Amino acid sequence: MKIDIVSIFPDYLAPLELSLPGKAQAKGLLDIAVHDLRQWTHDRHHTTDDTPYGGGAGMVMKPEPWAQALDALTGDGSTIVFTTPSGAPFTQAMATELSGQDHLVFACGRYEGIDQRVIDHAASIGEVREISIGDYVLNGGEVAALAITEAVVRLLPGFMSNPESLTEESHEGGLLEYPVYTKPASWRGHDVPPVLLSGNHAAIAHWRHDQAVRRTAERRPDLAHPATLVDEGELRLVQPGDAGEIYTLQRACWLAELEANPGVEIPALKETLEDVRRWIAEDTVFVLRSGGRLVGAVRASLHGSSWHLGRLMVAPDLSGRGLGRMLLETIESAAPDEVGTYELFTGARSERNLKMYKKAGYRRGDGDAPPGAVHLSKRRR
Numbered sequence: 613m614k615i616d617i618v619s620i621f622p623d624y625l626a627p628l629e630l631s632l633p634g635k636a637q638a639k640g641l642l643d644i645a646v647h648d649l650r651q652w653t654h655d656r657h658h659t660t661d662d663t664p665y666g667g668g669a670g671m672v673m674k675p676e677p678w679a680q681a682l683d684a685l686t687g688d689g690s691t692i693v694f695t696t697p698s699g700a701p702f703t704q705a706m707a708t709e710l711s712g713q714d715h716l717v718f719a720c721g722r723y724e725g726i727d728q729r730v731i732d733h734a735a736s737i738g739e740v741r742e743i744s745i746g747d748y749v750l751n752g753g754e755v756a757a758l759a760i761t762e763a764v765v766r767l768l769p770g771f772m773s774n775p776e777s778l779t780e781e782s783h784e785g786g787l788l789e790y791p792v793y794t795k796p797a798s799w800r801g802h803d804v805p806p807v808l809l810s811g812n813h814a815a816i817a818h819w820r821h822d823q824a825v826r827r828t829a830e831r832r833p834d835l836a837h838p839a840t841l842v843d844e845g846e847l848r849l850v851q852p853g854d855a856g857e858i859y860t861l862q863r864a865c866w867l868a869e870l871e872a873n874p875g876v877e878i879p880a881l882k883e884t885l886e887d888v889r890r891w892i893a894e895d896t897v898f899v900l901r902s903g904g905r906l907v908g909a910v911r912a913s914l915h916g917s918s919w920h921l922g923r924l925m926v927a928p929d930l931s932g933r934g935l936g937r938m939l940l941e942t943i944e945s946a947a948p949d950e951v952g953t954y955e956l957f958t959g960a961r962s963e964r965n966l967k968m969y970k971k972a973g974y975r976r977g978d979g980d981a982p983p984g985a986v987h988l989s990k991r992r993r
């Protein structure tokens with residue numbers, strides 16, 4: 613890959629010679645050149661900016677030097693990246709996409725930005741991307757070009773000596789990374805979570821996935837579960853304080869189940885509040901709140917490569933709005949990577965549930981169901 617970076621402060625980009633991009637250059641995977649925009653100015657003062665048409669504060673970068681720079685540096689198949697706070701947000705997916713290009717030209721703007729006609733002209737000689745690295749304003753696009761370059765270069769084939777680490781890290785699969793620990797096992801009174809010392813790989817994978825989901829739901833609800841916000845409602849991982857409301861809601865929901873399936877033993881109706889506290893601490897559980905009220909929940913736990921779903925409940929007065937389906941999709945999407953099958957039980961006469969599960973792709977499974985219940989399963993796609 614070839615990267616050209618144009619700036620009025622080329623020294624700003626000196627770190628590119630060090631660290632990761634430096635390593636990629638040494639390996640011959642990358643050729644980076646930094647250019648001073650002022651070499652394409654022709655006046656005594658090497659002017660690159662002027663006052664804005666229409667008035668307003670600040671200065672605008674002049675079109676002539678930029679157009680000459682881009683004409684000199686771009687060729688067939690170049691992607692021209694303008695780093696600007698008004699660009700599209702930079703993401704890991706964008707980094708992956710850019711890492712597949714042969715030639716990137718970064719145009720680092722300063723002041724109030726670059727004359728729009730430069731961007732229009734660039735679109736006629738290459739593919740243009742206007743990219744922001746976050747919702748804040750820097751003094752110029754250089755730091756953004758550095759950040760984008762580093763995120764892109766480490767994805768170049770052959771760059772990473774341990775490419776598996778790429779698939780495990782934050783933002784792959786829409787989840788933040790789980791917390792990590794190294795020796796010693798006990799340090800200043802803080803212990804490494806015992807599961808990590810257990811040698812049980814399935815339990816470790818489950819714990820890590822659960823931590824990643826929790827972190828993401830807490831810190832970045834926008835990332836992992838697009839369904840996090842339902843109208844005015846909120847879908848999130850369970851907290852210990854939800855136990856009482858879950859206990860009450862499941863009684864309400866499974867009483868209706870009992871009416872549809874007379875005589876059937878329903879575990880949800882036998883549980884104590886303590887039982888609920890125990891399983892919400894052990895399983896992956898989502899709750900749905902609306903107007904401060906807990907109106908839905910669902911849980912799942914890992915058994916081998918199977919994700920056992922259960923306790924899918926929606927307040928009876930809110931049924932028929934697709935909330936159950938949404939909870940189902942949420943708990944399915946929270947399954948760890950090793951899951952190949954989703955499984956659940958429902959009442960053999962619970963017509964409404966059977967219809968919803970069928971629509972979601974569940975079929976009669978061959979597992980033993982308790983009396984009055986049916987076993988349903990679905991392969992993960």
Ligand code: ADE
Pocket residue numbers: 695696697743744745746747748749750751752753754756
């Ligand atoms: N230039 C100034 N602020 C920026 C930002 N947030 N992203 C990209 N380029 C910028």
